[in-house]
Amino acid sequence: MAFERYITKGGKKYRLGYTTGTTAAGAAKAAAEMLCRQETVKKVLIETPAEIEVEMEVEDCFYSQDLARAAVVKDAGDDPDQTDGIKITVELKRIKTDKALAESKVIIKAGEGIGQVTKPGLQLDIGQAAVNPVPREMIKKAVRDIFPKNNVLEVLISAPAGVEIARKTFNPKLGIEGGISILGTSGIVEPMSESAYKESLAVELRQAAALGYKKIILVFGNYGKKEALAAGFKEEQIIRMSNFVGFMLAEVDELEIDEIIMVGHIGKIVKVAGGIFNTHSKLADGRREIIAAHAALAGAEQKVIEAIFAINTAEEAVEYLLAHKLEKVLQNICEAVVSKVEAKLEKKIKCKSVIFTLNQGIVALSREAEEDFDFE
Numbered sequence: 001m002a003f004e005r006y007i008t009k010g011g012k013k014y015r016l017g018y019t020t021g022t023t024a025a026g027a028a029k030a031a032a033e034m035l036c037r038q039e040t041v042k043k044v045l046i047e048t049p050a051e052i053e054v055e056m057e058v059e060d061c062f063y064s065q066d067l068a069r070a071a072v073v074k075d076a077g078d079d080p081d082q083t084d085g086i087k088i089t090v091e092l093k094r095i096k097t098d099k100a101l102a103e104s105k106v107i108i109k110a111g112e113g114i115g116q117v118t119k120p121g122l123q124l125d126i127g128q129a130a131v132n133p134v135p136r137e138m139i140k141k142a143v144r145d146i147f148p149k150n151n152v153l154e155v156l157i158s159a160p161a162g163v164e165i166a167r168k169t170f171n172p173k174l175g176i177e178g179g180i181s182i183l184g185t186s187g188i189v190e191p192m193s194e195s196a197y198k199e200s201l202a203v204e205l206r207q208a209a210a211l212g213y214k215k216i217i218l219v220f221g222n223y224g225k226k227e228a229l230a231a232g233f234k235e236e237q238i239i240r241m242s243n244f245v246g247f248m249l250a251e252v253d254e255l256e257i258d259e260i261i262m263v264g265h266i267g268k269i270v271k272v273a274g275g276i277f278n279t280h281s282k283l284a285d286g287r288r289e290i291i292a293a294h295a296a297l298a299g300a301e302q303k304v305i306e307a308i309f310a311i312n313t314a315e316e317a318v319e320y321l322l323a324h325k326l327e328k329v330l331q332n333i334c335e336a337v338v339s340k341v342e343a344k345l346e347k348k349i350k351c352k353s354v355i356f357t358l359n360q361g362i363v364a365l366s367r368e369a370e371e372d373f374d375f376e
Helices: 020-037 133-144 162-166 194-210 222-230 245-253 266-273 287-297 302-310 314-323 327-344 367-371
Strands: 006-009 012-015 043-047 053-057 059-063 067-073 087-097 105-110 151-158 215-219 238-240 259-265 350-357 361-365
Touching: 020 043, 020 053, 020 059, 020 067, 020 087, 020 133, 020 151, 053 067, 059 087, 105 133, 133 151, 194 215, 194 238, 194 245, 215 222, 215 245, 222 238, 222 259, 222 350, 245 327, 259 266, 259 327, 266 287, 266 314, 266 327, 266 350, 287 302, 287 314, 287 327, 302 314, 314 327, 314 350, 327 350, 327 361, 350 367, 361 367
Parallel strands: 105 151, 215 238, 215 259, 259 350
Antiparallel strands: 006 012, 043 053, 059 067, 067 087, 087 151, 350 361
């Protein structure tokens, strides 16, 4: 039974899905209904924070006097989600009844395949099951809808496939060990959600700050990460920003961070030198124009500027500049990155920058970055 809700983007129709949080809440509600009614439940309905109702089929049903178990399969719709199709099981145990409880107490625990928090900086305490605040409340509400008062109940969430899936996510780096996180702020998965990806990047940044790092290395992707690791920086302080430079700088501005180093391939970081803070090619380009402008400012001849405009890629432009002894152009681009970033941060946080290419490695550093990166 597919979840039949759709959204249209760019003229294309995409099917919505529901989060691991909604899935777990559905399994918890089904288990609660079986424990209360002492009969099998085959379907369950959950009202999500997005005010969209989701009806889910229930599997692996079991109940006894003080224990019930139910499973629901997550449906991510048309989103390429690694947890799509994962089965999430809830075992609900009635610990005791207590007439003094005006509201039932619901204890959430991590079973097989559900992560446990081992580092600070997340929205959860160390030792807690990796069930984020919104889905945590959804699960508690689902149980309390059936057992509103007078009970202490334990919710054990498991998803055995989550052990392997978690290895492909940010979880190990974030200090979430043993499995996946139960996520979702709206309860609904919107295909190709930019906001969800940005939030995952911001979480990684907040974690680094919580671990005490005052110097953060911002990279666009894996190549930048490799350069930063080679320079001796810790993996926990190297933060991916993808194309979302402006978003991540705003996040940095909210934290106790003293210094950032922007490490980027020329094709991405040169856009920042031009004041472009979302580097996706669909939104902005100007790479050749920015390089050519800096070449002109450095005194390059007209034929050099014309040659830069004729070159296909920023990487090729670097090769051309180096061949013509115009390393100063790259140095100036580094300084322009620093200037633009520090201006955006209102000069509250120090910035340095590093430019590399795939063929040459590091080709330029801002003035003060030499103390952090070896470059001759």
